[in-house]
Amino acid sequence: MILGRAGVVEEEEAEGFRDIVAEMAAATVEANVVDFLPFLGWFGFGSVERKMRLVQEKRERFMENFIGKHGGGGGEKNLIGFLLDLQRYEAECYTDEMIRNFLLVIIQGAIHTTATTLEWAFSHLLANQHTIQARARAEIDNLVGRSRLLDGSDLPGLPYLGCIISETLRMHPAAPLLMPHVSSEECRVGGFHVPRGTMLLVNAWEIQNSPETWKDPERFSPGRFEGGKNGFESEFKFLPFGRGRRACPGQRLAMEMVGVALGCLIQCFEWEKIGEIDMKEGKGVVTTRLQPLRAKLAPRPFLANLLS
Numbered sequence: 001m002i003l004g005r006a007g008v009v010e011e012e013e014a015e016g017f018r019d020i021v022a023e024m025a026a027a028t029v030e031a032n033v034v035d036f037l038p039f040l041g042w043f044g045f046g047s048v049e050r051k052m053r054l055v056q057e058k059r060e061r062f063m064e065n066f067i068g069k070h071g072g073g074g075g076e077k078n079l080i081g082f083l084l085d086l087q088r089y090e091a092e093c094y095t096d097e098m099i100r101n102f103l104l105v106i107i108q109g110a111i112h113t114t115a116t117t118l119e120w121a122f123s124h125l126l127a128n129q130h131t132i133q134a135r136a137r138a139e140i141d142n143l144v145g146r147s148r149l150l151d152g153s154d155l156p157g158l159p160y161l162g163c164i165i166s167e168t169l170r171m172h173p174a175a176p177l178l179m180p181h182v183s184s185e186e187c188r189v190g191g192f193h194v195p196r197g198t199m200l201l202v203n204a205w206e207i208q209n210s211p212e213t214w215k216d217p218e219r220f221s222p223g224r225f226e227g228g229k230n231g232f233e234s235e236f237k238f239l240p241f242g243r244g245r246r247a248c249p250g251q252r253l254a255m256e257m258v259g260v261a262l263g264c265l266i267q268c269f270e271w272e273k274i275g276e277i278d279m280k281e282g283k284g285v286v287t288t289r290l291q292p293l294r295a296k297l298a299p300r301p302f303l304a305n306l307l308s
């Protein structure tokens with residue numbers, strides 16, 4: 001999206017950013033003792049803040065190089081090129097810092113969340129190989145056939161694939177506590193008095209995995225989203241992208257990215273799990289798997305013709 005259709009990110013660059021995301025994720029799960037006892041900061045405690053600052057410096061350096069490398073003219077204009085053009089006309093608004101952070105938010109907000117969702121969806125498909133996976137493949141084969149690859153325009157005709165993604169986001173919302181919000185006015189939530197200016201965290205994971213809101217919440221059952229409902233129109237019991245003015249602006253793109261990636265992987269390969277699939281979740285601001293998913297794949301016979 002940032003680099004346009006022709007843009008290519010080299011493996012080394014991608015690896016560099018993956019390391020930064022991993023460092024950031026590791027720092028965010030550590031408790032910061034200075035938050036509770038601020039005076040300890042004078043005695044050299046507060047390593048979390050130090051780590052965060054270092055990662056932030058790394059992110060800024062990475063982004064500066066990224067913009068320098070991919071923002072230059074030549075070829076199709078990409079998002080970086082557009083932002084740099086705007087900087088020429090409105091320099092006080094489109095500062096280097098604003099452009100850097102704007103791109104960072106998009107990359108950081110988009111990558112880990114969609115990759116994690118894809119990995120969880122696949123974990124459940126492999127665990128339910130003969131039922132859910134077979135049904136999803138039949139739906140894709142019926143609509144798309146075997147002479148071309150599935151693309152974004154097919155997704156409205158693949159409702160069961162959409163249900164698999166919704167059910168994955170219900171069980172493993174990528175951002176389990178959404179983002180911290182601050183009450184702009186005094187209010188009451190669930191009977192509790194919330195003063196103005198209070199930081200509020202919404203535990204979407206709990207809401208979406210509670211037997212009070214969902215029947216058999218521990219069962220992966222895409223069928224519960226069938227019948228034209230994708231869950232997003234329901235009350236506040238399904239909110240993997242948050243709600244309201246600060247809800248995720250990348251929701252549609254995320255559903256399309258995960259849909260196309262998952263759909264193509266189902267369409268093109270026969271998958272087999274390696275051993276039993278452990279569904280334990282790791283710690284962090286993003287709901288990752290505790291153990292990386294391991295699977296075997298074999299191309300389906302028609303793929304050779306398609307690629308030749």
Ligand code: HEM
Binds near residue numbers: 113174179240241248
């Ligand atoms: C499966 C994928 C994704 C999930 C589950 C997800 C989830 C979320 C959630 C829960 C929030 C906070 C909402 C709140 O606190 O009310 C958020 C914010 C945000 N997301 Fe996503 N997101 C995903 C993909 C993306 C993508 C693809 C992009 C951009 C291309 C993106 C960009 C953002 C941005 C910029 C914000 C901050 C919005 C603001 O503060 O106003 N996200 N996302």
